[in-house]
Amino acid sequence: MSKRSVLFVLPLVLLGLLTVLVSDFAVKRSQIASDKTAAERLTLYRQTILGVYEKYRYLPYMIARDPRASAVLDKPSEGETANRFLEEMARNSRADLLFMMDRHGDTVAASNWQTDLSLIGRNYGFRPYFQSALKGEEGQYFAVGMTTGRPGLFLARPTPVEGEPKGVAVVKVDTRILERAWREGGETVFATDRNGIVFLSAVSDWKYKTTQELAPAILDELSATRQYADEAIQSLSSAPQTDTKTIQIDGQLYRHNSAHVGLLGWKLHFLVPQENVRGSLVLIWSTSFGLALLYVVGVLVFRGRALRRASAQLRLESAELKELNSRLTEEVEERRRIERELIRTQEGLARSSRLAAVGQMSSAVAHELNQPLAALRMFIAGTRKFLENGNLAAVTQNLNDIDGLQDRMANLTQELKRFARPTESKIERVDLRECIRDSIKIARPRFDETDVGLKVELPDVPLVLDTARYRIEQVLLNLLKNAADAAALAHEETGAGEVVLQATRLDTNVLVSVADNGQGVSADIREKIFDPYFTTKMSSGGLGLGLSISMRIAEDLGGTLTVNKSRLGGAAFILTLPGLLDAGETAIKSKIEKDRQEEPAE
Numbered sequence: 001m002s003k004r005s006v007l008f009v010l011p012l013v014l015l016g017l018l019t020v021l022v023s024d025f026a027v028k029r030s031q032i033a034s035d036k037t038a039a040e041r042l043t044l045y046r047q048t049i050l051g052v053y054e055k056y057r058y059l060p061y062m063i064a065r066d067p068r069a070s071a072v073l074d075k076p077s078e079g080e081t082a083n084r085f086l087e088e089m090a091r092n093s094r095a096d097l098l099f100m101m102d103r104h105g106d107t108v109a110a111s112n113w114q115t116d117l118s119l120i121g122r123n124y125g126f127r128p129y130f131q132s133a134l135k136g137e138e139g140q141y142f143a144v145g146m147t148t149g150r151p152g153l154f155l156a157r158p159t160p161v162e163g164e165p166k167g168v169a170v171v172k173v174d175t176r177i178l179e180r181a182w183r184e185g186g187e188t189v190f191a192t193d194r195n196g197i198v199f200l201s202a203v204s205d206w207k208y209k210t211t212q213e214l215a216p217a218i219l220d221e222l223s224a225t226r227q228y229a230d231e232a233i234q235s236l237s238s239a240p241q242t243d244t245k246t247i248q249i250d251g252q253l254y255r256h257n258s259a260h261v262g263l264l265g266w267k268l269h270f271l272v273p274q275e276n277v278r279g280s281l282v283l284i285w286s287t288s289f290g291l292a293l294l295y296v297v298g299v300l301v302f303r304g305r306a307l308r309r310a311s312a313q314l315r316l317e318s319a320e321l322k323e324l325n326s327r328l329t330e331e332v333e334e335r336r337r338i339e340r341e342l343i344r345t346q347e348g349l350a351r352s353s354r355l356a357a358v359g360q361m362s363s364a365v366a367h368e369l370n371q372p373l374a375a376l377r378m379f380i381a382g383t384r385k386f387l388e389n390g391n392l393a394a395v396t397q398n399l400n401d402i403d404g405l406q407d408r409m410a411n412l413t414q415e416l417k418r419f420a421r422p423t424e425s426k427i428e429r430v431d432l433r434e435c436i437r438d439s440i441k442i443a444r445p446r447f448d449e450t451d452v453g454l455k456v457e458l459p460d461v462p463l464v465l466d467t468a469r470y471r472i473e474q475v476l477l478n479l480l481k482n483a484a485d486a487a488a489l490a491h492e493e494t495g496a497g498e499v500v501l502q503a504t505r506l507d508t509n510v511l512v513s514v515a516d517n518g519q520g521v522s523a524d525i526r527e528k529i530f531d532p533y534f535t536t537k538m539s540s541g542g543l544g545l546g547l548s549i550s551m552r553i554a555e556d557l558g559g560t561l562t563v564n565k566s567r568l569g570g571a572a573f574i575l576t577l578p579g580l581l582d583a584g585e586t587a588i589k590s591k592i593e594k595d596r597q598e599e600p601a602e
């Protein structure tokens with residue numbers, strides 16, 4: 001069972017337990033209340049019965065002693081006197097009947113002598129009260145009147161009260177008054193005799209029914225004494241309960257309490273219907289059930305709400321995610337587009353930068369070409385003269401010089417043409433020294449023009465690497481051009497512009513350093529000089545693309561391009577490229593290394 005289910009069920013279990021406890025408490029409370037009422041009532045009713053008994057108990061004794069009643073036993077002629085006396089006594093004492101029997105049980109005088117139901121002449125010798133009285137005992141007996149059919153308590157005494165009895169004086173007390181009182185009190189009370197037969201009852205249906213199985217001997221006795229006249233003794237449809245204090249009669253449950261009425265041998269029963277308890281139990285359980293239902297519905301509603309909230313949140317989040325995703329996709333697409341555009345622009349710019357560099361150098365180149373052209377003219381004029389003079393040796397020398405000049409010019413134009421071509425990125429095995437020399441050839445006019453000295457220190461052994469030759473040359477040309485620009489300014493100010501190019505191998509890498517004695521790169525623009533379009537040479541037509549393109553080329557080819565402070569006082573740009581191991585280290589390696597480790601530029 002999950003923790004969540006336990007948490008869900010726990011309140012229900014607690015509610016169940018609480019209900020059981022409350023029900024139990026309610027039942028106990030009602031039982032205690034019932035028992036208390038029963039005890040009070042039983043005492044009261046017992047006292048009432050005993051009160052009645054005590055009231056009439058001595059009446060037969062007094063009658064037995066009175067000669068007005070007993071004379072008839074000796075002299076039948078005294079019958080009327082006796083009858084009148086008994087009638088008067090009955091009226092005064094409110095007894096139901098008073099009568100005198102002779103020793104055979106024949107009634108010789110009775111208070112109802114003038115009524116149709118007169119007892120005179122009738123024999124009741126079989127009644128136990130008569131027999132007890134004959135024995136000199138106090139006869140007391142509940143029975144249904146044989147003649148009147150009215151139930152009552154018979155009390156009997158022998159007469160004379162002492163010695164051999166001649167007859168018996170009897171009082172019959174009407175007990176219906178008791179039943180009426182119980183009924184009016186609205187209470188369920190009944191009395192049973194020693195055989196368990198109900199003979200007084202607030203519920204008249206229960207009368208003359210038995211609460212227990214009757215033995216045949218008892219049944220015989222009942223028919224002999226005619227105690228309950230012709231009433232057929234049926235059993236009270238009562239079912240004994242596990243709890244002795246509970247009894248079920250005619251399908252109805254009662255709380256049962258009883259008390260003995262000692263002198264008479266009766267038992268009084270007081271019943272309280274359990275409907276009230278049942279009603280409150282039903283109320284308690286239905287309240288509890290209602291609460292449980294409310295709780296379950298509440299939890300379900302709450303969970304439903306939480307679920308709805310969660311799913312709404314999920315929907316919202318997934319919608320947000322979708323939107324984010326589509327925004328990202330759009331952004332990626334946009335970035336790709338911009339990247340493509342950038343590449344196109346960069347390609348165009350690289351070309352423009354090259355063309356700009358070519359443009360800038362064209363005047364220097366023109367100047368460079370003009371010199372050999374002028375020399376060429378001079379050589380040709382000289383050669384003509386030597387031919388006319390027949391000096392063939394001088395002619396040959398001149399033609400050689402002309403060849404040299406022409407080679408120089410061809411080289412120059414060749415280099416320019418190559419540089420202006422779109423970038424070639426074919427990877428080939430090159431000796432970096434050759435790339436450096438070619439770059440210098442193109443840059444040379446710029447140095448000559450600005451009167452800046454260029455010192456080149458290359459190792460004697462080849463610096464072999466697999467790289468894109470013309471792209472490297474483009475980088476070197478940019479660095480040389482920038483250095484020449486910086487040193488040119490120094491030249492203008494101090495009269496000495498100087499650039500030193502060194503190349504060496506360091507471990508597996510190849511390093512080229514281009515240092516100058518210019519103004520250097522100050523700390524505040526150090527980060528920016530590699531950005532595209534950053535230039536401090538706006539006035540002289542600088543595009544601010546040289547370093548950014550050079551940096552990109554260096555990184556494309558697996559290398560780096562950094563700037564340091566140069567030992568010459570200006571800037572030192574260092575190009576590092578992955579090289580191929582080759583025998584022989586150069587002497588200037590340590591020198592370049594020193595430059596690299598100089599403090600950063602201001």
Ligand code: ADP
Pocket residue numbers: 478482483486516518519520521529534535536537541542543544545546547548570571
């Ligand atoms: P441009 O030369 O067209 O300005 P670059 O990208 O080649 O474009 O250079 C950017 C800037 O870096 C230059 O404008 C200059 O301020 C600075 N710079 C480059 N080389 C040097 C150098 N050798 N000495 C001092 N400053 C330099």
